Amino acid sequence: MRLRLAVAIGLAALAASGGTAQTYDDRPAKAVSPNYGFNYDRRVVDIPMRDGTKLHTVILTPKGASNAPILLTRTPYNAEALTTNRKSGDLGTALYGYDNATDVIVDGGYIRVIQDIRGKYGSGGTFVMNRALVGTAENPTKVDDATDCYDTIDWLVKNLKASNGKVGILGISYDGYEPLAALVNPHPALKVSVPMNPMVDGWMGDDWFHNGAFRQMGMDYIWEQEATRDNSLPWVSSSDDIYDFYMRAGSAGELGKRMGLEQIGFWKSILAHPAYDRFWQDRAMDAYLGKLPLKVPVMLVHSLWDQEDSYGALATYRALEPKDVNNDMVYLSMGPWHHGQEIEDADTLGQMRWGQDTGTWWRKNVLAPFLAHYLKGTPMDVAPVTAFESGTNEWRRFQSWPNEAGEGERLYLKPGAALGFDAAASGEETADYVSDPAHPVLFRNRPIQAVGYDNNNPWPNWLADDQRAVSSRPDVLTFTSEVLTQPLKISGRPMVKLTASTSGTDSDWVVKLIDVWPDQVPGRPGFGGYQFAVGMDIFRGRYRQSFSEPKALTPNAPLQYSFALPAANHVFLPGHRIMVQVQSSWFPLYDRNPQTFVPNIFFAKPADYVKATQRVLVAGPNESYIALPVVK
CATH class of the missing domain: 3.40.50.1820 (Alpha/Beta hydrolase fold, catalytic domain)
Structure with missing residues (x-):
């Protein structure tokens, strides 16, 4: 009886509203926003x-x-x-x-x-x-x-x-x-x-590649921009620490396959055009x-x-x-x-x-x-x-920014992890390390979050991170100058002139130009010795001779790699030191180079990823250096 009465009351209320159970809605068909008092x-x-x-x-x-x-x-x-x-x-x-x-x-x-x-x-x-x-x-x-x-x-x-x-x-x-x-x-x-x-x-150097190395942390952007018109289908990672997410997949191509990216037109284009061809x-x-x-x-x-x-x-x-x-x-x-x-x-x-x-x-x-x-x-x-x-x-x-076409002043990488404007006096000598794709050098400390701009995400500021996190790794070469007694000003693009060999047939080279703060900084406890990167970038070795036609590297042959670091307008102050770091991976920001030449790194197989011995010339006629755009 009570149930029948409740139903009757409900139907009566619905009839009074002028609607039916199937069509009535308290919402208007399309609300018009008021603009009372707007300027x-x-x-x-x-x-x-x-x-x-x-x-x-x-x-x-x-x-x-x-x-x-x-x-x-x-x-x-x-x-x-x-x-x-x-x-x-x-x-x-x-x-x-x-x-x-x-x-x-x-x-x-x-x-x-x-x-x-x-x-x-x-x-x-x-x-x-x-x-x-x-x-x-x-x-x-x-x-x-x-x-x-x-x-x-x-x-x-x-x-x-x-x-x-x-x-x-x-x-x-x-x-x-x-x-x-x-x-x-x-x-x-x-x-x-x-x-x-x-x-x-x-x-060449914006969102998708830098000098041929693929920036795989942009894969989620590609998905979200193209999967739907309104970005309503999110990219969902299975790991809070995306280091694990990328490592478990192996290659960027394999990760794209697992994540459904092969539905996306731009991703298909990236896979088909890893070199700097007409598409780019x-x-x-x-x-x-x-x-x-x-x-x-x-x-x-x-x-x-x-x-x-x-x-x-x-x-x-x-x-x-x-x-x-x-x-x-x-x-x-x-x-x-x-x-x-x-x-x-x-x-x-x-x-x-x-x-x-x-x-x-x-x-x-x-x-x-x-x-x-x-x-x-x-x-x-x-x-x-x-x-x-x-x-x-x-x-x-x-009145103008430097045209950056000159050689600049040579800052030499020297034996004994030294750095200076005078070339090494000894004969040919190398600084060596082993690059292992199974243990890549990180671009920042773990746990590594996906790209984001919320208040707690470190992504926007990572280029200013303290580089001490990697400077003591055995697979990172670190060269440091004496303490500066005079300011040194640079304006323009530092140019890397790296002469190096690898035991593999392909290799990445990451070079960083760093301002090392004094051992103690008044008013900033714990900041002493901070390694602040003035400029950093990566170069994929297969493009040493041509960006459009990749070629395998000759194992153990010293070869010169020339590329620019991002522009700087910076003064190294007295009491500071200059540092240069060299490494062969920058993960997971960039995909790992297998260090075995394969036609397309996106499709590299687990067996292609091998250790390689890297040797950087630090003395002799082909000594490595950074050409700094020094302003007198």
């Missing part, structure tokens, strides 16, 4: 491209704006999420997350536009990672990121009545690639481009732009400790700067930051302290006046190059 208007538009594809675009216009410039960012990281208000009617609360220099945008009164790129989140079309440009062998269509930039800007200046018809484009990382794409065939309304930490050449060359934006006329002022922004894209900004600068005949079109900013840290408070980098908030200083004194000059016509006092000088921890102004 900006939010508009969402799907902008049509020349092929009919529509790109999802969020437009934030300050209330009362008139004759305002437009700042555009194109992103694969969800335009809606980057412009969703956080319980406040202020424009600043609608601009958060990756790629927003909020203080500059809000204070400057800009119309802010953020757009999902083709094939991501709300935008139509297909997604291709680092899509090749129209006219290259890899893109037979008539659309690319450059045409999408052009069509978007064209729509904006024709439809945003509150604008002054001037557009700037800026972004970080993948979003930093888009301001470069906009320069290919720039729209007349595009007045300035700001690529920050841009992805430029994924094989067609995507090298620095080389492409170097062939085009310079029409739009550009500010390239580089982080001196960029753990993801350490190559692109300066490679593009080297390609564009020679075209800037009046020294007023190509600008460069270099800060003591990790990837994207320029839009944050940035008074530290890991354990390093700069004594100032370098991010806020740069945005206020460089980015804001630069944008205002080209988008509003206000005067500016921004040098062609603004670079932070670590060591002295001061900002410096330059």
